[in-house]
Amino acid sequence: MSPNLALNELVERRRAAGDSLVHLGFGEARLPAFAPLTARLTAGAHRNAYGPVAGAAPVREAVAGYFARRRMPTDSDQVVVGPGSKPLLTALQFAVPGDVLVPRPCWNSYAPQVRLAGKKAFGVPIPAECGGVPEPDALRRTLHAARAAGHDPRVVVLTLPDNPTGTLAPPRLVREVCAVAEEEDLLVVSDEIYRDTVHDPATTLLGPAEVAPGRTVVTTGLSKSLAIGGWRIGAVRFPAGSLGERIRAEVLSVASDMWSALAGPMQEVAEYAFGEPPEIRRHLAACARLHGAVARAVHRAAVGASARCRPPTAGFYVYPDFEPVRGELAARGVTDSGSLQLHLLDRYGVAVLAGHHLGDSHGALRFKAATSMLYGDTRKQQEAALDAADPLRLPHVGTVLTRIEEAFRGLSSRNAGEAA
């Protein structure tokens, strides 16, 4: 099973058995469903017919409008909705030929999706400043080496903003990667499911579909930005023109045999949410603010414990590197990402996802910490976190942050018992 979902189930079982765990191992925005969304779900209950594979016209028009407001002019015929962006990304791998380049580290399902389609995934290291894009020179090198070895890479997957690093590739890097894609005739798949979780609304996001519109497919969804991962709503935007039409037809072909269509009531929700009425925009902003405040606090905890860590600017992740305290960790038998994950769970009750599950090297002392499960265990606590001017001052948030700080400090201490 994918390691993040497996870890999530392990944590749930341990908690059910009475363990007190801090769950940083799963990228779920643990917030209540926004009331207007549940109202739309109910309103859509009458939609019990299969309907078109691509989604009904009104929901595709709403998604087209969503993209158009983000400098990607879109016709509704360029849009397909599905039960999450996961099946859409999977279908894409079946729909387009060629092996696939992915950033390293990256979301743990890209490579398995590529393999399901009978193709090979090549990880390319990310630059020092951010994740979600391959370092451009390394991209060229990996590409040429793969070709020389008889492989046929024709696709590069980007994540903007990024999971697992919680960072956003700046326009310069997006342009450089798109230039490589043009030179080398690669299709760009831009996973933008975290787009509406950028912490600072003034941040510039330049998407590859703006730079290389003819060769970029964009995926998105409501799971992260609106905290409805359990409703499974995703969308994909194909480029205008004949290449996009061909890929779309192939995706629809795969979809028609693999899942049929997004559930009707969920199309009703998607039509409303992608239409972005004022209350949705306000809610998105409130969620992004909360994600930012808590992600920055966990970042401070990591850096305060001597780890290196890119400052998070979007989403709800940090990706610390405990290389600076390798000696201290080795003294207690922690020498790679697997043993680091295990040690954090067993010694400190903190669940994180080891970097090697994301394609990173086993030997590195890195992990992904998802900070979006820290908003409280009850609906009331979560709503308080969302409403708070400074969520860190809420006792239920502060307590768990203190526990994380202690755990991270414990990692960098010479004495395994010290900070426990």
Added chain:
Amino acid sequence: MSPNLALNELVERRRAAGDSLVHLGFGEARLPAFAPLTARLTAGAHRNAYGPVAGAAPVREAVAGYFARRRMPTDSDQVVVGPGSKPLLTALQFAVPGDVLVPRPCWNSYAPQVRLAGKKAFGVPIPAECGGVPEPDALRRTLHAARAAGHDPRVVVLTLPDNPTGTLAPPRLVREVCAVAEEEDLLVVSDEIYRDTVHDPATTLLGPAEVAPGRTVVTTGLSKSLAIGGWRIGAVRFPAGSLGERIRAEVLSVASDMWSALAGPMQEVAEYAFGEPPEIRRHLAACARLHGAVARAVHRAAVGASARCRPPTAGFYVYPDFEPVRGELAARGVTDSGSLQLHLLDRYGVAVLAGHHLGDSHGALRFKAATSMLYGDTRKQQEAALDAADPLRLPHVGTVLTRIEEAFRGLSSRNAGEAA
């Protein structure tokens, strides 16, 4: 795109353009969602978290109970729910090794699902008396010939009751096919999504999981029996024991990268529906009665127009063979299933699915007629059909049946213009 979904979209477009069409080309139970189901959907709106890939424990327990009441004792750990049985059947093809034997004709998505998984599908003719199972001797012959040609068939897919023939394989045939599966070490995948649409409640259904429990995987869903195809709810039951556990783990692995989980609100619906409270059982019976009455009427229309056709006993399909009037059809240029489908649509405004889309031979004059879209265009008409002691006497049902009779009679007439 799968031919049934493509045809459905074509019909919708032609209707939107003003054409008056009779739609027999799509296997959707065109009935309103039953009110208690929409109530559960609303009640489940708060379930916005991802949850376990297999489905939460209560819905898996409800599905286990559903199977147990059908002589298949089931632990909830043997169950996985998903967004339709389509993704579950797809994941199964990835989860188990080996090429696949399917009945011929059969549902149009089995073979594409097999091919997505990089394997080969072999069609085996069905017996004269029913569809959904390969004729046992032909199964052996096809299997041995495939092995002799270097292929590796290890799975046989059955459909009980059957789509497209609307028939149910009798216990004798199920036992014979299971005996071949035992001899030849085949895994049996039994698609039982039409199980609760058997027209006569006194009918004996012997499932392969009763005959060959250790090697049978069963899939089901609520799309057909409860007319909520647009809600996308399916379930799979794995055999008890180590083989079942291995396949289940592989299916969960594929699922975790391909779609994550069934949407939370849909799990709420599934938990309720698979629990089969009295109002659900009554509703299932009313639907099955209606399906039977209308399917039998369309069967009479086919037989009355000189076609051969197995009498339907379950589901909402008939699969007529116009071979007896090949001469009359040839006189107007109709010589195979493709031209027969086209002729029915263009000349009579009747949409059916040509047999070759279901793996049948192109030269045969056979098609699938789905009879479940004939209950009316409005909710009120559909509810009247469901409530009627004799739905055939409702004017809106009678009118369309008359049109079908005329179209079928037209096919067997020497004069193309006669019955139009």
